[in-house]
Amino acid sequence: MRYFTKQQGQKEAVPVDLESLGQGRFRLTLNGKTFQVDALPLENGSLSLLVDGQSYNVEFEENGDEIGTLVRGQVNRTDVADERRLRMRAAAGGFTVEGKQVILAPMPGKVVKVGDEVTEGQGLVVVEAMKMENELKSPKAGKVTEVFAKEGTPVENNAKLIVVE
Known part of the structure; x- marks a missing residue:
């Protein structure tokens, strides 16, 4: 499935393709580069990820379409939308942030x-x-x-x- 992600400070959304390979395994393509991902859910709601041999523990916090992640002490906020939601946003003005x-x-x-x-x-x-x-x-x-x-x-x-x- 194709998603579009935009982190704070980015001008445009970036396409991310995610394909389930079964049993917690995924193929992720970002910026033309493909990664093999093994995901194991942990009891506290976080994930243990193995991405091309590198291990990561990721904690998540969802707020609507925005996902906050804590990886190796760094907090990132990412807006995530599938193609349908992205088209709906484009009709309503896209990813721009206005107002308070x-x-x-x-x-x-x-x-x-x-x-x-x-x-x-x-x-x-x-x-x-x-x-x-x-x-x-x-x-x-x-x-x-x-x-x-x-x-x-x-x-x-x-x-x-x-x-x-």
């Missing part, structure tokens, strides 16, 4: 850095969790209009951190 955008904490942690002026893809806040720093980036160019957390304060999962307009 609220940045949420992807996990419990501590705010360690806050920014004021932003461009699309610019780092806004660094949330520290389990001795790892996770930079949250702006989904659009704009002005920070509200800051809900102060540097050094702990935050809960999905806590409002910043509003960008």
Whole structure:
């Protein structure tokens, strides 16, 4: 099946082809390169992936079409759509982000850095969790209009951190 993915800061969606080979095995094609993937679900809801011989533990958090992943201490937010949903979005204006955008904490942690002026893809806040720093980036160019957390304060999962307009 073909999906289209777009990470924050990317201008265009990237096609990803995913073919099930059965028994937790997949063939994934991204940017013309094909990968063999073995996936094993773990008890905590995460996946253990073996991608062309490299091992990864991946934690997921879904929010609508957006999927947050935690891989090797790095948090990524990716918008994922199949071809049908992509056509529907194109009719409604595509992947552009407009209006008020609220940045949420992807996990419990501590705010360690806050920014004021932003461009699309610019780092806004660094949330520290389990001795790892996770930079949250702006989904659009704009002005920070509200800051809900102060540097050094702990935050809960999905806590409002910043509003960008």
